[in-house]
Structures are given as structure tokens and as C-alpha cells.
Amino acid sequence: MLKKNTPPAAGPRILTLRVLRSSPSEATEPHWQDFRVEEAEGMTLFIALNEVRENLDPSLQFDFVCRAGICGSCGMLIDGKPGLACCALTRDYGPEITLAPLPVFELIGDLSVNTGKWMRGTAERLETWIHSDAEPLLTALEPRMEPELAEAIYELDRCIECGCCVAGCGTLRMREEFVGAIGLNKIARFRLDPRDERSDEDFYELIGDDTGVFGCMSLLGCHDVCPKGLPLQTQIAFLRRKMAVVGLK
Numbered sequence: 001m002l003k004k005n006t007p008p009a010a011g012p013r014i015l016t017l018r019v020l021r022s023s024p025s026e027a028t029e030p031h032w033q034d035f036r037v038e039e040a041e042g043m044t045l046f047i048a049l050n051e052v053r054e055n056l057d058p059s060l061q062f063d064f065v066c067r068a069g070i071c072g073s074c075g076m077l078i079d080g081k082p083g084l085a086c087c088a089l090t091r092d093y094g095p096e097i098t099l100a101p102l103p104v105f106e107l108i109g110d111l112s113v114n115t116g117k118w119m120r121g122t123a124e125r126l127e128t129w130i131h132s133d134a135e136p137l138l139t140a141l142e143p144r145m146e147p148e149l150a151e152a153i154y155e156l157d158r159c160i161e162c163g164c165c166v167a168g169c170g171t172l173r174m175r176e177e178f179v180g181a182i183g184l185n186k187i188a189r190f191r192l193d194p195r196d197e198r199s200d201e202d203f204y205e206l207i208g209d210d211t212g213v214f215g216c217m218s219l220l221g222c223h224d225v226c227p228k229g230l231p232l233q234t235q236i237a238f239l240r241r242k243m244a245v246v247g248l249k
């Protein structure tokens, strides 16, 4: 029995997910649609959206694979800010949460965008693979690498290609050829790697203009929204200095 002055236990919140819906293939005009779900302990937006799809509207489109912040599939605008829906706890938000697809990328429908197409185009353009004239010896042991250097490369390799930095970048809204923080981070990663024989002059050819490191306005929206906490700010500043040295030669 409740004591006289004990307030009644608060029930679970009813959340309103306000989702920007659209379907380019069916030429549906973008419109907001509200879905109400009961919040549960430890609920993430992944769980909430699945409840919507299972119980309210099976046509709702969104992407998830790992549900653990690893695959990079579930990026979306959450209350206007790019983030991973599988890592977003509903308790960190108000009772009304707006969800919209990441801008910049090709829209597939509702909250689903084609990040892969953009990532592939950028990777091809920046040639984000090891460039070496050495003959590959498939049976030989890989050359040793100092642990500190391997760690430094791994730190930049943690990017999950979620696209949040791309969606948070003001320059990319104005200049669609801009390679974004993810592109610059990848150059920084291959520049560190001693197996890649490219010189700074070679990297300058790839990013030494305003579609590369000199187009970045340094407002650091990318750094603020990266869910993996990559050191984008320091990498961009470092690359800019290195590329400026080449440009001034």
C-alpha cells in the first residue's frame, strides 16, 4: 500500500517520433508523419523505429545492420543533428524526437540514404588504397611496423563511414565536389602509412585545392558530430599545413 505522501509512480513516457517521409521512386512529396511509441528502459531509436515498423507502419524505410555503432548504416538527423540511431538512447531526448534523412547523400526513401555511393566515389577519387611499386609477395611475412605507428594508423582507420561528418559539413552543402572530413581523414591515414609510397606532392594533386583541404572552412561541424570521436580537427589542421608547404614551393 502507498504511504499517504508518496507520489504515484510515473508511467513510461509516450514518445512522438516525427519522421520526415518521402519516396523519390514514387514521387511522394516530403511530409512529416508522427508515430507514438511507449518508451521502454534502455530504449534506443533503433528499437523505437523497429516498433513503428512492426506495429504501426511496415512501409517505413530506415537502415540498420549491427545495432552497435560499428557498421555505420543508421546515420540520420536526430533533432536536426547527425547521429547514429542505434546508439541514441531515447531517454537523452525530449518526448518529441524529429528524425530526417542525412542530407548530401542520395535519398532512397524516408530515413534511408545511399552513403555507399558517395563513399565509393570519394574513395575512387582520392585513391584510398596503398600505392606501392613493390611486387606483392603473398607468402612472405608482412614487414614489421612500430606499435606506435600502427596505433596511429588504426586511430584514423576507426572511421565507420557513417556519413555524419559529411551531413554536418557546411562546405559540402555549397560545394558538392568537396571531399569532406572523411576524405581528408583517409588521406591523413594513407600519408601515415609507410607502405604507401605516395609523396606529399602526390597528395597535393588530390586535395590541394578548394575541393580538398583548402575548401574546408574549419567550423568543425564534422568533429562535433563524429560518433567515433575521430581526431578530425587535428588531422585537417595538420594536412592543411603540409599541403600549404607543397603549394608554396
Ligand code: SF4
Pocket: 165, 168, 169, 170, 171, 172, 180, 181, 215, 216, 217, 218, 219, 220, 221, 222, 223, 236
Ligand atoms: S571543418 Fe571542414 S570538413 Fe569539417 S565540417 Fe567544417 S568545412 Fe566540413
Ligand code: SF4
Pocket: 158, 159, 160, 161, 162, 163, 164, 165, 166, 181, 182, 185, 225, 226, 227, 228, 229, 230
Ligand atoms: S569520420 Fe566519423 S562521422 Fe565521418 S564517416 Fe567516419 S566515423 Fe562517421
Ligand code: FES
Pocket: 063, 064, 065, 066, 067, 068, 069, 070, 071, 072, 073, 074, 075, 084, 085, 086, 087
Ligand atoms: S546499426 Fe550499425 S552503426 Fe547503427
